[in-house]
Structures are given as C-alpha cells and as structure tokens.
Amino acid sequence: MTRNGADALVEALVAAGVDTCFANPGTTEMHLLAALGRHPGMHTHLCVFEGVASGAADGYARMTGKPAATLLHLGPGFANAMANLHNAKKANSAVVNIVGEHATYHLELDAPLTADIEGMAETVSDVVATLESADEVSAATNHALAEIAGPSARVATLVLPNDVAWSPTDVAGEPVAPAPALEFDAQAVARAARTLSEGGSGVALLLGAPFVTARMASLADAIQKKTGCRLFAESAVSRMERGGDTPPLPRVPFHVDPATEALAEVWAAVLVGARAPVAFFAYPGRRSELLPKGCETIAVSPLLADAEKALEALAAALEAKPEPHRPTLVAPADRSAVITPETLAATVAHALPEQAIVVDESITNGGFLYAYCGDAGRHDWINNRGGSIGYSTPVAVGAAVACPDRRVLTITGDGSALYTLQSLWSMARDQLDITVLILANRSYKILANEMSKIGAGNPGEREAPLLSLDHPEPQWTQLAQGFGVSAERATTVAELDAALRGAFSSSGPRLIEVVM
C-alpha cells in the first residue's frame, strides 16, 4: 500500500496526540476512512448526523484537554456540524474537522454537492486550510494542530480534496511546537488584591476560564471568605470540577433581571479568565451589560491563560487559605411528591454517583440543579457557552468516550433534545454509560416567557401553537427504544430516584423522561 495524502493527514493527527475521530463520511471521505483504518492509534466512532459528531468532539476535548477530530462529507455535511462547532468554539474546545472535498479538477463542473466549504468553515473555525497537494498535507496539518494547541485558536478545519487524498506522497512535515501558554498579569493581580482587600462586598470576583478546577474553586472561596467579596462563576463554564469537599461556586444568573440585580452593588470586578458578563439577549429598556455603569474591571488572566496560577498568586497576596467544604446533602423528604424543579434537583443530587460528568442543558426546569449538586460527590459540570441548543446529548457522547470509567448524566429539555436526538444511536452503538434525563414540559417554555419580556406581548391564539410541543407530544421512551436505548418515564420523586439509581448501576445508555 503506497502512502497517500489521506495517510499523511492521519499520521500527523496521531503524532500530535489526536486519537479519536467522530465520523459521518461519504464518497469523498473513503480514502480518509481507509487511512483512519490503517492507523491503529486512531479510534473512529460513527455518528448518524454530523451535529452529533461535532458535539461529541467538543465533549471529548473538554474532558481530555486535547483535540478530537471530526470527519465530515463536503459542504452540506460540514453545515450540519456547524451549530455544535459554534458551541465548541465558544467553549474553547480544541476540535479539528476533516472535510472531504471533490477532486480539484471536478470542482469547476459544479456537481450537485459542490459548495463553498471554506466560506462555511470560516464562520465557525479559527483556522481554515484547503490542502492543495499530497506533499503539503503533513506540514499544513502540523501547523493547524499547533495553532489549536496554542492559546489563540481552538477550531481548525482542514479541507482535503479527493485527488489530494488519493495521490501518493512520501513527504512528512517537521513537527510544529504550539505557542507558549499565556501568562497571567502579575501587576493586575497586585491591583486586584488591593481592591479586594479594601472593597468588601462592593467587589465581585468572576471566574470564567474554560476549565474551572476544584483548586480554583477552593482558592476563590478562600479569597471570598477572607475579603467578603462577591464570588461568581460565569453563568456557563465549559467544564467545572465540583462537589465533595470543593466549595460551591455561585454563578451569574442566566436571566437578565436576576443577573443585573446580583451585580447591582458592585463597583469593581476582578476577572479571572472571565469577560465582563453580558446578557444572553438584548431586551428593550434593559442594559445588555450586567455590571453596573462605571464599574471598574480588573482582568488578571486572559481567557486561555493558566487561571489557576493567577488565583494562586491572588490568594497568596491576600493570605487567603483554602478550607474544605463540608457538604450537607439532604434526601428529598416526600418521595411520593410530583417532580418540581426543586425536588428534581434534590433527587438528582442525592443519586449522583462519585466522579459523574453532568452535561447540563436545562434552563426552564433545571434552575436548582447546579446549586443542589454542589453538595453531591465529586463531579464535573459541563455547560453550553455557545447557546445553540441540541448540544448536550452529543457532548455527552464525547465525554463518555473520553472517560469510559465515569458515569455521564445529561439533563435537557424536550425541545432542546429534539435537535440532535440521533446522538441516542451513538450511545447505543458504543454502549456508553450515559443517562439522559429529558425534562418534558411539551413546550418551548422559555420562549413563552421571553415573548412578553422582549415586548412582543403574550402568545395569542395564532402564536401559542408555535411555542408548544403538544399535538403530538414526542414520546421519548419510544424514540429512545427506536435508537436502541432503554427508557422509562418518571412522574414522582420515588420513580425518578429509582430510575436514576437503576441507570447508574447498570451498563450502557438509559433515557428517563421526567414528566413536569
């Protein structure tokens, strides 16, 4: 077998530590598929929709800290992956997309699937390269991988024309070292320490690094206790270690009014990895910036710097010493009760296994989950920084592939889960230990609330059906079983508790429809 351009690409990926590819290939990717098969260092997982592949790559990257690959079919295949690539980019997850393209000489014929792949890729990628010849594949791939391993880029898209994939080459590019990690700002740390030590509750400490470690939470908690400042994590952190003896981190509320209220008395904000918080959407008569007008901001650590080091320095300057948190987890009192946002949270927190990975896409009914789970055992919490719904079940696939020894719990609304329900098939194919909680209120509940908040009135007779998922109500147990995932419904606390414990103690995926 002669080495070809596809081999050169896969070799470069494997050499850079990329060992997992989530794939939905077509004819233009067959040489890539063969090359992936020839390199035992690469593990490939079939997805039956591209948005599952891109979300899974994101989840894998969040849990391993190293890039995952996708394999996508031409422009339309890339387009289907874009919503979750948007989320991956906003989450600062390193993902490398490999997109097959028509042979270079075929493009001018404008065959049916010909599309502007680069134009699409530019909108959701930091690095885009079309590999023009087999000899340049290795070097160009090395460069792209170095860029996304560095602090300035996260999503790379490599477009490989079919004739470049099948042409022989013996060229291997030189390894490329990524740019060094960004440093935190020592002067800003000193200024932040002064402000924190003098400002009390008028100062907010805001954590927003893509990965907030347990150590960061402990340091921040110590600083809060020492100075009396207000402490928040951003409302959506890509990955957060928490639970057990890790001090819980409150978050900036998701909704604009409580967020503005929580920050109303703040005159200075110390940003560790975080940006100054903004509203998800603009609303007439409300400010989009969540910090009060004139609030001073002190950025001690850029987004992709080592925020833990910055916090260590800040805590040292303030002589703040971390103390372990003492969790106080209480079982839900009334097991026959119907499931409300609060009993849901208590039940989940109580059943959550040690070292679980929680992928949270609940908004309307999930308001208490994060707080209650702060007193559960050690776990990771994953949130959506990009806001495009349909992220959680694909991200759960990638997290489970990355961490086969851990339990993954994904919690999502019924409206959100419909966008990428094909992820259920991937869970069944790879028998992943994922529990999917569908919070089923049979509506785009959040939108009914948003409609009046944004000044568009209340849904009338002609609008209401457009915000509802009834007629018909999706039957999640049937949908799950259709994809080979066992499923059940829970309508009381006792049923939910039993379903969760059953799911966590058996292997393979399980879906629980929570009727709310």
Added chain:
Amino acid sequence: MTRNGADALVEALVAAGVDTCFANPGTTEMHLLAALGRHPGMHTHLCVFEGVASGAADGYARMTGKPAATLLHLGPGFANAMANLHNAKKANSAVVNIVGEHATYHLELDAPLTADIEGMAETVSDVVATLESADEVSAATNHALAEIAGPSARVATLVLPNDVAWSPTDVAGEPVAPAPALEFDAQAVARAARTLSEGGSGVALLLGAPFVTARMASLADAIQKKTGCRLFAESAVSRMERGGDTPPLPRVPFHVDPATEALAEVWAAVLVGARAPVAFFAYPGRRSELLPKGCETIAVSPLLADAEKALEALAAALEAKPEPHRPTLVAPADRSAVITPETLAATVAHALPEQAIVVDESITNGGFLYAYCGDAGRHDWINNRGGSIGYSTPVAVGAAVACPDRRVLTITGDGSALYTLQSLWSMARDQLDITVLILANRSYKILANEMSKIGAGNPGEREAPLLSLDHPEPQWTQLAQGFGVSAERATTVAELDAALRGAFSSSGPRLIEVVM
C-alpha cells in the same frame, strides 16, 4: 399596536404572495412571530429542527412555483437549515429565509449566540441583506423578493436585528417588479432542429429545467420518435409531471459508468434547460464529464427560461406531433415474494394513487421505481438536485402543505432518513397525508460500493462498522410512533401492497419500514 419593523417585513412578504412560513423561532424572533400572527394572510408551521423548515420551504416552492419563507434563530439556527438550503438553491426553489439577529447594540458584546450570520448566509443564498433600520425593511424586502421571483436568483436571506424588528415605522416601500423571464435561443433551436433531423441516435436531447411539465415530456417524446435521437432527462429534476398518458422520460443514469455508457455514442447534445451532464463525484481513471470528448453541445434554453416554449419551437421546426402514451401497468406476479428493488417498484407503481406527489430519495434500492412509475397514474416526481441527504421527508412536508388535496409518497433509505427524522413530528402536527417508505438495509450501502470504485479498497474490519447501521438497527416503527406517526413493517410484496393501500386510503401520515 404600533406597526414595527417586523410588521413591515411580514406585510412585504404577504403582498408579494408569500403565504407560508416554516418556523423554528427563538427569543430574537419573538417580534417576528407576533407580526406573523397579526397578518392573517400568512400561515406558519412549527418545525422542531431547522433542516425540516428549509426542506419544507423547498417542497412548498417546488409545488406552488412561488416562494416560501423560513423563520430561523440567529446563526446556529441558520446553520442547521443550510444543508437543505443548499439543496433548495441547486433545485432553483425560491425560498426566503428570515433570520433574527441580536439587537444592533448587543452585537459588539459577543454574547454566546453571536455568530457571522451573513458569512453563513452567503454560502447558500443568492441574495443576503441585513436590514439596518425599521424604515428600510419594506423596500429591502421588496427588492429581495423581486430578485428571487426573477430568473437570476432563488434563495434570499434577510437578517433582521431585534431592535429593528421592534422599532416603529410607517414606511412602506414601493413594489418592485421582478426581471422578465429569460427567452429561449431561437437560433439555437434552429441549429438543434437541423442537428436532430440529421443525427439520428448520435444526438441526445437532454431535458433539465427545474420543472419538467407533462407537455415538455410529450414534446420531447415526439421529437425522439420523429428523429430517432436519444432522449434523457437529467438524473435529478426538481419536479417532473409524469404518469398516465404522459410519455415516460428516461433519465441519465445516476452512477458514472452506466451514465458514460448511455452517452458513449453521442456526438451532439441538445440541452433544454439542462447543463452538460457531469458525474456526481470524481473517480480515479474515469472522466467527470459524462458526454464523450469532443461532443458538441447546443443549449437552446437557459436554466430558468421557459423550457416548454423552447421545446414547442423545436417540435414545430421538426414537425414532431405529440402522441399520448399508453401505460401498461402490470401487478407484481408473486405476492408472497420478498421485497427486491424490482418487486418494490412494481408494487409502488401499482398502488400509486392519481395525482400523487413522489419525493424520491432512494438510490441503492430504488433503482426501478422511476421507470415502473412511468406507467402509473398521473403524478409529480421530485428529486434532489443538491445531493445533500436528508432532503426528502422535509420536502414532503412542504409539498403536502402546498397540496392538501393530493397524496405525498416519500421513498428514502434508512441512512438518509436519519438526518432529518424530526420531519415526522411536523407530519403528525399538521396531520399531513404523507406516506413515508423507509427502505431499510441497515447500512450506508452505497458507500461500501463507492469505496472500492474510488480506489480505497474494500471495507476492512476497522472500516466496515463505519458503513453499517446495525448494532443497533434503528427501529423505524418506534421512531415514527414516538413522533405521533402510525407505522408498520412490510417484508413481502403482499404486506407492502396492503400497507400502501391502507396508507393511501386513510388520512394523516403513515410510515412503512420496508425490510430489504
């Protein structure tokens, strides 16, 4: 209620005859939703995935010849619609996308859902406009609608920032007339007539207009009979009237080798709406152009001209007189037989009701359907000109909304149907008379064949699972029922025949999984 930018947009749509919108809205579209509700001339259908909305708009446009609208949520919502917008654009279907954007002053804050909507839109649209103020909405919308009603553009994307939607305006733009339709080339017709009358079977007559009418088929058939030329429709025509006494039109074969062979003896090709045919993909050692080297081409009618008029002129020049076709439909002989591509075709053709609309997305197992149905009753046949799979069930939704008095049959592989299975929910929501035939071979069968044809060898132990849909096999009857669509399986000709007749004689959607 003060008239706002959203009202101005909806008014312009309704005034231009756009009466149907397929919607998946979010917060930034709430003012548009309210405006859609205030205008009784507009009918809005909820879709639970954006790729369903864009495919449905395509299907509606194909069957009505007028534009349909989509309502999409910001960049990621648009991204989810793009694959089927690619198909709509390639099919020359007029679609106007309305995309909500953050308020203009909110964009610089880079909130989670901020994305490059225009950059995305440029890749699949002919016209892209961001409406910058409420006063300009009406005129800009009129211009965009005139462009897609003319012969040079088909897909328009209008981006409406939220504050533009909610700002008051009393400005109404002047109506804009679309550019006149393109004319056919009378000189080329004369030259084509000479070539056809002299060339016999060395000349091919190729039809490729987006809408091939029954009259066009009759005229082309008459020309073929008069001159002895070879006659083909393009392998994928957006919409074709056929069946009954309409003479059947053979098509250029889908696969490159039979297509090249079918055209091997041709030295001149007369193109009516069609382009010179090209291979779907490039293959090593094969030409991508399907006409032989040196073949002369005579284009008598550009793609969006009135191809029927061109054919009338050509037939008149050749004194070719249409004759009605005498269909010879034979029932499948052995009703206990298993379902093969051939018995499938015979069974479908025999059960097809008058005035059915067939949306075909079958390749591997559907090879005989088109030919057999040529002898069925009058029907329309819809094909995918863009090649992005997952097009047929959404297009069926739009076709059924457009033609509530007709039966829609969509025929698709199990792999293809998974991309946009959320269309089943829309079928159930609107109780559309759609029958979905899933040809279930539990694999991406076409790719296993393509892999060796493209020189990448046969699937080995590590590649084969990536081309297969077993472990688990999707259970289509459960998936359908989960979305509120009644469903059954058919494994013999008799079962399939009974299932089809049952579906065609009852109202609402039905899914039939055909085990092959």
